[in-house]
Amino acid sequence: MKKTLTLLLLVALTSVFAQTTPNTVDYKSNFNSEELEAIGKTIKDPIEKYEFYKHLYVVNEIERLRYIDENSELQLGELQKLPNSVLYDFVKKYLSEYTVVNEKPISVKDLDKKDEYEEFTLRDKINKVDKLFIEKDSTFTDSFNYLIYNSSGMCASYIEDFKRNIITIYGGCGTGASSHYTYVLFKNNEFIDLGNGYSKLTKSQFKKLTKAIKSIAKEYSSPADRSGAQFSQRPNGNFIITFRGFTEDDMGASGGSLEITYETTDLKTFIPTSVEVEKN
DSSP, X not given: OHHHHHHHHHHHHHHHHHHHSOOOOXXXXXXOHHHHHHHHTTOOOHHHHHHHXXXXXXXXXXXXXXXXXXXXXXXXXXXXXXXHHHHHXXXXXXXXXXXXXXXXXXXXXXXXXXXXXXXXXXXXXXXXXXXXXXXXXXXXXXXXXXXXXXXXXXXXXXXXXXXXXXXXXXXXXXXXXXXXXXXXXXXXXXXXXXXXXXXXXXXXXXXXXXXXHHHHOTTEEEEOGGGOEEXXXXXXXXXEEEEEEEETTOOGGGOOSEEXXXXXXXXXXXXXXXXXXXXX
């Protein structure tokens, strides 16, 4: 009798647990979009489904990087041969700036919250994407991007160049003022964030660099962020960094008329005697 009661109790608890516990299908270690399509259809909990779609976005980006046309001007070479887990971390850190990928997991309350100027709640968006995903509707991609990019509109980040082991990543929202660049060194299968040309300098070192630049070009006012930078590395490991700067008379759209170069051993400090400024 005791055995029968115990068995019935276990069955009841298992049933309750199954009804109240979110779907826990292991999809986070899967990097195959076709297999994920089948897994996604089994996930019912909207919070877990939202996390699933974040994962799917990163996997889609990995596949896009792996299968760039060989005739494309952008060639990623050895980057495309990296393990999925390494590329996954790269995409999350450097190519997801304007997405919800790195946001914290949501709560039930978040599902039904409607932001100002938003027509739909997050639950509405997830349900719509879910329906199109299951039906393999041709409009799925647009709705999926609307969910992942949220309210970022035309904003995006992508690899613009890969030369001499340095990855140039562009970020922006379709306007010059929003444009910015990040540079990443790929070395020994690892990624080292180089910043934008001066952003890795400490605050005190940046002030000293500004002072050094003005001692050469008194008209210097500020860095021209959207013009990007150039990096090269000496055999001893030091970086030579060149970026453009504005003078007080430069227009914002000019990109800066000063070309500034300095050398650094660790990205955080600069060698004072290395600073050069040219006007062009």
